[in-house]
Amino acid sequence: MTVTTSKGDVILFALSVIGLIWYVVLWSIGILGCRTARRRYLRPWSPLAPVPASSAPGVSILRPLKGLDTNLYENLESTFVQEYPNFEILLSVAYEHDQALSVVRELTEKYPDVDVKVVIGEDVVGVNPKVNNLIRSYRQAANDILWVIDSNVAVDSGTLARSVDVLVGPPPNSQSSHRKRVALVHHVPLANANEAWLGARVEEAFLNTNHAKMYLAINTVAIESCVVGKSNLYRRSDIDRVNGLLKPKSTPDGASQTADFGLAAFGRFLAEDNMIASSLWHELGLRHDLSCDVAHNAVGKMTLSDYIWRRVRWIRVRKHMVLAATILEPLTENFVASSIAAWSLWYLTGVPAWLFLPTHHIIWLSVDMDVYASLAGHPVVADKRLSFIGAWALRELLAFPIWALAICGNEVVWRGGKYQVLRAGEVKKAN
Structure with missing residues (x-):
């Protein structure tokens, strides 16, 4: 019995493997940051x-x-x-x-x-x-x-x-x-x-x-x-x-x-x-x-608008300084990376996204909260925890839309003035 494999199947398989490898790499970077926060800031010299x-x-x-x-x-x-x-x-x-x-x-x-x-x-x-x-x-x-x-x-x-x-x-x-x-x-x-x-x-x-x-x-x-x-x-x-x-x-x-x-x-x-x-x-x-x-x-x-335009400003500046890293930035964000991993895992193993994604987000949040505790010297205080997690979730949801808005333009507003971002992050006053 001969099993034929289409070119499309090979491509999908390769993409799913690459997606899982990227997910592992991203987690490795995150764990490294968390471990560094613990070692450097929990016991300062x-x-x-x-x-x-x-x-x-x-x-x-x-x-x-x-x-x-x-x-x-x-x-x-x-x-x-x-x-x-x-x-x-x-x-x-x-x-x-x-x-x-x-x-x-x-x-x-x-x-x-x-x-x-x-x-x-x-x-x-x-x-x-x-x-x-x-x-x-x-x-x-x-x-x-x-x-x-x-x-x-x-x-x-x-x-x-x-x-x-x-x-x-x-x-x-x-x-x-x-x-x-x-x-x-x-x-x-x-x-x-x-x-x-x-x-x-x-x-x-x-x-x-x-x-x-x-x-x-x-x-x-x-x-x-x-x-x-x-x-x-x-x-x-x-x-x-x-x-x-x-x-x-x-x-x-x-x-x-x-x-x-x-x-x-x-x-x-x-x-x-x-x-x-x-x-x-x-x-x-x-x-x-x-x-x-x-x-x-x-x-x-x-305000939330201030936050959004602040992030847009620095993404547009960074785009002219490190273009490749800025283009790849969405792939490092929680929701995009987890969506890629969920599809890859489902395609390769059949694990459903409804089971994988909640588990992922809980663990991702736990690592982020651990980083906060290491830097601050204490966990988020109890009466502020729910609002902090809500702000964290909103930040994660806004990450890709903000990036998409930023990547499409070259003008920024800064300290009341409008500027055009040029090569290597230089700026000039916009007309």
């Missing part, structure tokens, strides 16, 4: 032992400000109380009447012994207002090590000490000294939505589960740069040698900053943080690392 200020590398903390961000007082205060003996703080605003200055005055009066400089005014070097705000602080900073922190971020008191420890690296005679030098230390965002805005809840669920899981997994494998710029520590002497072209090159040590190199060169990008990190990685051949700290991101009033 202590900060550096107290040392004389003359022995600790000096650090300049740069915080760009604009208006009264959510929890601004607490966010800024967290840098005033760092357990580190040698740092200065530079707080920069574009205009002398900015509301943030009232908070700055309160803190400088409360902590008179902290070395604080207020930098008023901006230098327009590109379309990115954050870079324009930071340029003067960047040039006036007394130290080579810079810690740039967004105004809506708070950090634990030992964050700076631990981050310097990672940036400086092991002693020269250490077994790990053959590794590439760390050029940038970053911190995974941990969102906190204190207000009952749906968009804020969805943003919190996204950042604290799927985003954190993938972010940690990618940085553990470390085959490519992947950095969010809410809290980054790096050396100005390194930034002054890169220009965002991502081509291996260097300038002599101590070369003066020009319009072609240094922070000003990144004013043409919307995602300047990611481009700075990528430039250190590709142009200088250096690497990044995480400390065991999180960037506590206070999420204020954010």
Whole structure:
């Protein structure tokens, strides 16, 4: 008896096998992110032992400000109380009447012994207002090590000490000294939505589960740069040698900053943080690392529409930076990946989707909740659990429609302005 197999059957069989392989790969990445969260954040190491200020590398903390961000007082205060003996703080605003200055005055009066400089005014070097705000602080900073922190971020008191420890690296005679030098230390965002805005809840669920899981997994494998710029520590002497072209090159040590190199060169990008990190990685051949700290991101009033357009904005930027990864992004999302796996499993084994899918979603949610607990140091509180899971489910349902909307356009709205995204994530004002 001869069994004939059609070409269509072969194709379907191959697709189903590929679908299951992809599903296993995706779960491997997710478990890696979950395991990394447990190992790195459940048992954080202590900060550096107290040392004389003359022995600790000096650090300049740069915080760009604009208006009264959510929890601004607490966010800024967290840098005033760092357990580190040698740092200065530079707080920069574009205009002398900015509301943030009232908070700055309160803190400088409360902590008179902290070395604080207020930098008023901006230098327009590109379309990115954050870079324009930071340029003067960047040039006036007394130290080579810079810690740039967004105004809506708070950090634990030992964050700076631990981050310097990672940036400086092991002693020269250490077994790990053959590794590439760390050029940038970053911190995974941990969102906190204190207000009952749906968009804020969805943003919190996204950042604290799927985003954190993938972010940690990618940085553990470390085959490519992947950095969010809410809290980054790096050396100005390194930034002054890169220009965002991502081509291996260097300038002599101590070369003066020009319009072609240094922070000003990144004013043409919307995602300047990611481009700075990528430039250190590709142009200088250096690497990044995480400390065991999180960037506590206070999420204020954010509607669901705000959340959707925020995600659209960054997908459109990423599309022009890493096109292949952006095209494949839907295949990494829960509902698309599980649908592919359900069909593949049914085709190969006959397991019905109604049995597979609920089991998958329960386990997927459990892993995401475990990541949240590792980062926060505790599970989602009981009275918030149902609303958190609801926000998580809404985020998962919206992932593909948001991606489809984003992939079809090139314009973004950012800080009240409309921009067109160009090659490599550069932007220009849209007409």
